[in-house]
Each structure stands twice: as structure tokens, then as C-alpha cells.
Amino acid sequence: MKNIYLDNAATTPLAPEVLEAMLPFLENDFGNPSSTHSFGRKTKNAIEITRKKIADYIKAEPSEIVFTSGGTEADNMALRCAVADLGVKRIITSCIEHHAVGHTANHLKDSCNIKIDLVKINDNGHVDIEHLEELLKESTITIVSLMHANNEIGNLLDLKKVSLLCKKHNAYFHSDTVQTMGHYNFDLKDLDIDFITCAAHKFHGPKGVGFLYIKRNTQINQLITGGSQERKLRGGTENLYGIVGMGKAMELAYSDLEEHQQHVQELKSYMINELLKIDSSITFNGDIAPENSLYTVLNVCFPITQQSSMMLFSLDISGIAASGGSACSSGATAGSHVLASLPYSDKCQSIRFSFSRYTTKEEIDFALDKIKKLTTISA
Ligand SMILES: Cc1ncc(COP(=O)(O)O)c(C=O)c1O
Incomplete structure (x- = not known):
């Protein structure tokens, strides 16, 4: 795998x-x-x-x-x-x-x-x-x-x-x-x-x-x-x-800072576009405009479905390491204090994908393919 x-x-x-x-x-x-x-x-x-x-x-x-x-x-x-x-x-x-x-x-x-x-x-x-x-x-x-x-x-x-x-x-x-x-x-x-x-x-x-x-x-x-x-x-x-x-x-x-910035920003923009093709109701936490956003981080808001809470786990099982974060602000279960401060994040399943100079388009395509399968199953 x-x-x-x-x-x-x-x-x-x-x-x-x-x-x-x-x-x-x-x-x-x-x-x-x-x-x-x-x-x-x-x-x-x-x-x-x-x-x-x-x-x-x-x-x-x-x-x-x-x-x-x-x-x-x-x-x-x-x-x-x-x-x-x-x-x-x-x-x-x-x-x-x-x-x-x-x-x-x-x-x-x-x-x-x-x-x-x-x-x-x-x-x-x-x-x-x-x-x-x-x-x-x-x-x-x-x-x-x-x-x-x-x-x-x-x-x-x-x-x-x-x-x-x-x-x-x-x-x-x-x-x-x-x-x-x-x-x-x-x-x-x-x-x-x-x-x-x-x-x-x-x-x-x-x-x-x-x-x-x-x-x-x-x-x-x-x-x-x-x-x-x-x-x-x-x-x-x-x-x-x-x-x-x-x-x-x-x-x-x-x-090679500029080269590295461009490479990673291109991957991030590509992932945004492809995610929207998979499901146009996907949104993003925070500001994704390149001039206002760290090019290595993309925090995706997947619509809530019966299976969506298992998404991070399912990605992990498929060999894809990303990071979760729930907008729980009750204090009972530790959620993300950052997401909890955003008005809409409790209405979706948030997953953070973050990239580096070594991330490749093939890896993003592999992740997108798994996401597509997972969102189709859970739709
Ligand atoms: C924004 C920010 N500040 C501070 C830290 C803590 O750095 P360190 O892990 O080196 O203690 C981190 C690590 O995740 C971070 O992302």
C-alpha cells in the first residue's frame, strides 16, 4: 500500500x-x-x-x-x-x-x-x-x-x-x-x-x-x-x-524558495479545483485566496453525511495521512479551538491537508481518488 x-x-x-x-x-x-x-x-x-x-x-x-x-x-x-x-x-x-x-x-x-x-x-x-x-x-x-x-x-x-x-x-x-x-x-x-x-x-x-x-x-x-x-x-x-x-x-x-512556493501553491490550487469537481458543496475553512493564505495548508469542509465522521479514519486506512479537527466547543471532547471560532465549521466535517516541497501531483491525485470514492459511498 x-x-x-x-x-x-x-x-x-x-x-x-x-x-x-x-x-x-x-x-x-x-x-x-x-x-x-x-x-x-x-x-x-x-x-x-x-x-x-x-x-x-x-x-x-x-x-x-x-x-x-x-x-x-x-x-x-x-x-x-x-x-x-x-x-x-x-x-x-x-x-x-x-x-x-x-x-x-x-x-x-x-x-x-x-x-x-x-x-x-x-x-x-x-x-x-x-x-x-x-x-x-x-x-x-x-x-x-x-x-x-x-x-x-x-x-x-x-x-x-x-x-x-x-x-x-x-x-x-x-x-x-x-x-x-x-x-x-x-x-x-x-x-x-x-x-x-x-x-x-x-x-x-x-x-x-x-x-x-x-x-x-x-x-x-x-x-x-x-x-x-x-x-x-x-x-x-x-x-x-x-x-x-x-x-x-x-x-x-x-x-529555491520561489520555486518551492510555486510548486506547492499549484498543488493546493489543483486540489481545490478537483475537490469542487467531486462535490460542488465542498467548502474551505479560512481564506483560500493565495495572497491571504499559507500555501502549504488547505482545510477542507466536507458536507456532513452518515459516513463523513469516518473520513479521516478511512483516509488513514487507505494510506493517506491528513489531520482532523472538529469544531466542538462544548469542552466535553477536545475539539479544535480554531475551528470552533469560525461560524460554519460545525456544519461540516473538517480535514486539513498540508503539503511540502516533496509532495507530488501523483500523491494529490491518489488522495483525490480516495476522497471521491469515500464521498460517493457516503452520499
Ligand atoms: C503555529 C505553531 N506554533 C508553535 C508550535 C509548536 O512548535 P514546537 O512543536 O516546535 O514546540 C507549532 C507546532 O505545531 C505551531 O504550528
Whole structure:
């Protein structure tokens, strides 16, 4: 049986070139980067070369990059350190953020008495910018935390527009860029943003490694206390091979970014058109206009039939890995908090298909064929 992976928003396969770049550091170059002898100097050097390489890709300074264990830690560090070290008393965020942000904000509300204001989400899943501006008028010291692309529905946020608003109202701005790093160009010299986050496993790098970008002159302290690694900003022996792998994954991602974007966007548009040919009553969660939507994510709303609740399972049995998400908001069964915030998603069966540079048209055709059979059976 063929196995087709259409769940790249959850994680992506490691690129062979990344594995190759990591191997020497798993085999021979094992020195602790904090050791002052030659073994340590060699691995420290590899880390610093990678930091510079990553900073160059996003037009930042190496000193603005702190390596972390991934997106969750980076999001935690931005929000928790903004509260602990920058005097932040209020977080403006939305109800469709990843739990790394949503749960952290709620924890800060309970443990540090931080005020949380949720910006409204429009019917198509976009942040209501006018409401954001309204909320920003309050003079409390604030951090805005809004994700660049939603991991479930793919909606994109205009980072430039939000950063200008935050600047105008003297608010800090953090954006979870976990789904877009390695998929879009970033120019942090141009974009006035205080914190962005990255997880290498979303662009064919290894799991368990990422980074937090901290705009220069933003004086925060360690979240993970311990040794003096990462210029005293993150204690703990560095994930050496992970960091090297992330650097290689960035290099691959940005070496042919436009080609990769075009390839994946074409597959997504093709899948949209073919799905509508199978059943014209199929709709899509979020905004699917290419300029407003992450090209790697397509969240499909299948009409509810007797069999539709089994669709994800049936796809899995047929060798197709996608991701579910129900719009349950009762709290009894954990549903998707993102879909629950959209007005129509409880009236359909939602399945997220997400693509990568390795996804082929043949794989999409195979998935479409199975979907066609499943929707014909259940009609
Ligand atoms: C938008 C977003 N933020 C944060 C995370 C968490 O990243 P990590 O798995 O590296 O902790 C994810 C992972 O699914 C994500 O999609």
C-alpha cells in the first residue's frame, strides 16, 4: 500500500541533506560547546556559524537569535520574559493562536495577574484589525501576540501592518512564525517586530530545535535558568546537531524558495479545483485566496453525511495521512479551538491537508481518488 503524507503542518520529513550535515556532529564532533579545548571550540564554532547563517537569511543580527528547543519554548520565552523583564501588564492575542501562545497567556493571567484582551476574529478567520487598533488605545504596557499563519486554516496576518500599529501605540509585538519560517522571506531590518519564533521541524529540519528572534536592545533575561549558554539567555548544553541541522534546513528552504512556493501553491490550487469537481458543496475553512493564505495548508469542509465522521479514519486506512479537527466547543471532547471560532465549521466535517516541497501531483491525485470514492459511498 502507498503511504501518502499530507500532514506537513504537523511536521515535515527530515531532508537527506540535513541528515548529512548533522551526521558528523552525531559521530565525531561531539565536544561540549562550552568546553574551552579544541573539541569544544570546534562545536562552538559550528553553532556560531549557523547563528550567523540563520541571521543572514532573515536579515537580523546573530546576537538577535537565541536557540531554543522549538516553537513552544520560543513562544513561552517571548511572552514570559516580556512580563518578567519588560513590565508588560497586558497581552492582546486571539482565540485562534497555537496553544503555545494561548495557554501561556492564560497561565500568565492566573499566575501574574496579566490582563488578556482577545482581538475579534472575522467570519473568514482573519484578525479584525480595527478592533486591534481599538484595543491598542488603552495605555497599559502591552505585548501583542498574533501568529503569522494559522496552523489549522492557513490564514496569513499582515505582519507589516500590525507592526506599524503596535509601534504607533508603543506596544511590543510578538508573532508566532512557526508555520512561515522557511516558507516566506523575512526582512527584520525592515519589519519592526520584537519577537518571532521558529521550529526547524516545519521545514525539513530536525525536531526539538528552533529559535527566538529578539530585537536588539530588548533587555530580557533567561527563561531557562542554568548555565551561561546563549549569551546567558538560555541555560543548558546546546542541541548541537539540531542547530546545525536547522541551519542546513534554512539553507535548503531559501535556496529555491520561489520555486518551492510555486510548486506547492499549484498543488493546493489543483486540489481545490478537483475537490469542487467531486462535490460542488465542498467548502474551505479560512481564506483560500493565495495572497491571504499559507500555501502549504488547505482545510477542507466536507458536507456532513452518515459516513463523513469516518473520513479521516478511512483516509488513514487507505494510506493517506491528513489531520482532523472538529469544531466542538462544548469542552466535553477536545475539539479544535480554531475551528470552533469560525461560524460554519460545525456544519461540516473538517480535514486539513498540508503539503511540502516533496509532495507530488501523483500523491494529490491518489488522495483525490480516495476522497471521491469515500464521498460517493457516503452520499
Ligand atoms: C503555529 C505553531 N506554533 C508553535 C508550535 C509548536 O512548535 P514546537 O512543536 O516546535 O514546540 C507549532 C507546532 O505545531 C505551531 O504550528
